Amino acid sequence: MQQVTPAPVTKLIDEFSRLPGIGPKTASRLTFYLLRHSADRALTLAQALKELHEKVLFCSTCFNIAESDPCPVCSDEYRDRSVICVVEEPLDVLAIERTREYHGLYHVLHGKISPVEGIGPEELKIAELVERVNTSEVEVREIIVATNPNLEGEATAMYISRQFAGGQLKLTRLARGLPVGGDLEYADEITLSRALSGRSEM
Amino acid sequence: MQQVTPAPVTKLIDEFSRLPGIGPKTASRLTFYLLRHSADRALTLAQALKELHEKVLFCSTCFNIAESDPCPVCSDEYRDRSVICVVEEPLDVLAIERTREYHGLYHVLHGKISPVEGIGPEELKIAELVERVNTSEVEVREIIVATNPNLEGEATAMYISRQFAGGQLKLTRLARGLPVGGDLEYADEITLSRALSGRSEM
Numbered sequence: 001m002q003q004v005t006p007a008p009v010t011k012l013i014d015e016f017s018r019l020p021g022i023g024p025k026t027a028s029r030l031t032f033y034l035l036r037h038s039a040d041r042a043l044t045l046a047q048a049l050k051e052l053h054e055k056v057l058f059c060s061t062c063f064n065i066a067e068s069d070p071c072p073v074c075s076d077e078y079r080d081r082s083v084i085c086v087v088e089e090p091l092d093v094l095a096i097e098r099t100r101e102y103h104g105l106y107h108v109l110h111g112k113i114s115p116v117e118g119i120g121p122e123e124l125k126i127a128e129l130v131e132r133v134n135t136s137e138v139e140v141r142e143i144i145v146a147t148n149p150n151l152e153g154e155a156t157a158m159y160i161s162r163q164f165a166g167g168q169l170k171l172t173r174l175a176r177g178l179p180v181g182g183d184l185e186y187a188d189e190i191t192l193s194r195a196l197s198g199r200s201e202m
Numbered sequence: 203m204q205q206v207t208p209a210p211v212t213k214l215i216d217e218f219s220r221l222p223g224i225g226p227k228t229a230s231r232l233t234f235y236l237l238r239h240s241a242d243r244a245l246t247l248a249q250a251l252k253e254l255h256e257k258v259l260f261c262s263t264c265f266n267i268a269e270s271d272p273c274p275v276c277s278d279e280y281r282d283r284s285v286i287c288v289v290e291e292p293l294d295v296l297a298i299e300r301t302r303e304y305h306g307l308y309h310v311l312h313g314k315i316s317p318v319e320g321i322g323p324e325e326l327k328i329a330e331l332v333e334r335v336n337t338s339e340v341e342v343r344e345i346i347v348a349t350n351p352n353l354e355g356e357a358t359a360m361y362i363s364r365q366f367a368g369g370q371l372k373l374t375r376l377a378r379g380l381p382v383g384g385d386l387e388y389a390d391e392i393t394l395s396r397a398l399s400g401r402s403e404m
Contacts, residue, residue, distance in 0.1 A: 008253045016247070019235065031254070032291065035254060052236060056208050089234065
């Protein structure tokens with residue numbers, strides 16, 4: 001069999017395949033798509049990839065991704081500095097900002113405690129959170145622990161709450177219950193029992 | 203709401219989203235995946251994209267993608283120059299090479315006749331095929347029209363066969379029938395009727 005695929009094509013297929021959720025078929029479809037289109041398309045994508053790590057840094061206060069340090073949220077004087085919302089990933093900050101309901105600060109852990117993946121608390125920005133709360137100019141009243149509502153997220157939340165045990169600080173967790181627009185009939189029993197125990201007066 | 207996503211991140215998400223079959227969710231998953239990993243990962247992909255159009259060209263004989271002109275297949279003296287297999291896309295060449303059963307040459311049309319998409323025969327490398335056959339040093343005995351077994355592929359095959367009508371040239375089409383490993387019970391009626399009419403003696 002001849003080597004009928006040029007090396008640069010094979011290389012790009014390989015590189016696409018290394019991305020999560022992209023198999024060899026999708027990788028080769030993307031590569032041939034770019035090959036059919038003008039070089040500009042591929043070059044714009046290449047440029048965007050090049051600038052990703054060049055121009056994006058982590059805020060040294062909240063560890064969210066940003067183009068400046070401190071990030072726009074941490075340097076915004078209209079934000080409530082007495083509340084910190086702790087999330088696992090930068091994408092979670094985005095999700096909460098979209099609600100337009102939260103006006104405090106954030107703290108991005110960059111992961112969750114996961115013994116299976118060998119990720120302990122020291123891999124996360126938890127020590128930095130404790131340090132940040134202790135040295136904050138404005139007293140921190142509340143920490144909203146907004147880790148994901150799953151096993152690892154709960155374990156991480158528990159660990160964080162232990163770091164602040166015995167202090168004046170209020171620690172809260174996002175409400176668990178039925179998703180808006182969801183159907184009671186299809187809710188799993190854990191979500192439903194959480195919704196029951198967390199019921200509120202009408 | 204604050205601009206919490208840095209512009210380079212948004213830009214890469216946008217660029218990924220422009221690829222076929224990649225929606226905004228997948229695009230942002232890929233972007234944040236690359237952000238979590240070292241800059242090397244993103245840069246290797248960027249480099250591969252940059253080299254795609256730089257290093258890949260089209261063979262001026264068969265119009266397959268290659269790093270050299272003529273391509274390795276066209277310049278291979280052990281190939282049977284009297285047979286040309288006509289395919290729609292470079293990926294089809296790859297599929298046929300994988301069978302290790304074909305030892306002739308190829309001709310890549312770069313598309314199919316598709317009135318819906320406004321693609322006529324003049325957009326494809328059909329005139330080039332006629333010219334190639336007429337001026338070939340070794341006489342071309344057979345053209346295997348291996349366009350896809352669907353409406354556009356059949357229309358393209360018909361058009362090509364008309365270009366060579368009345369000549370000595372043998373025009374063939376790949377066999378249609380039940381896919382190997384397939385199940386008769388689940389075959390559609392058109393495939394099954396093709397399999398019936400094309401039945402061979404045991």
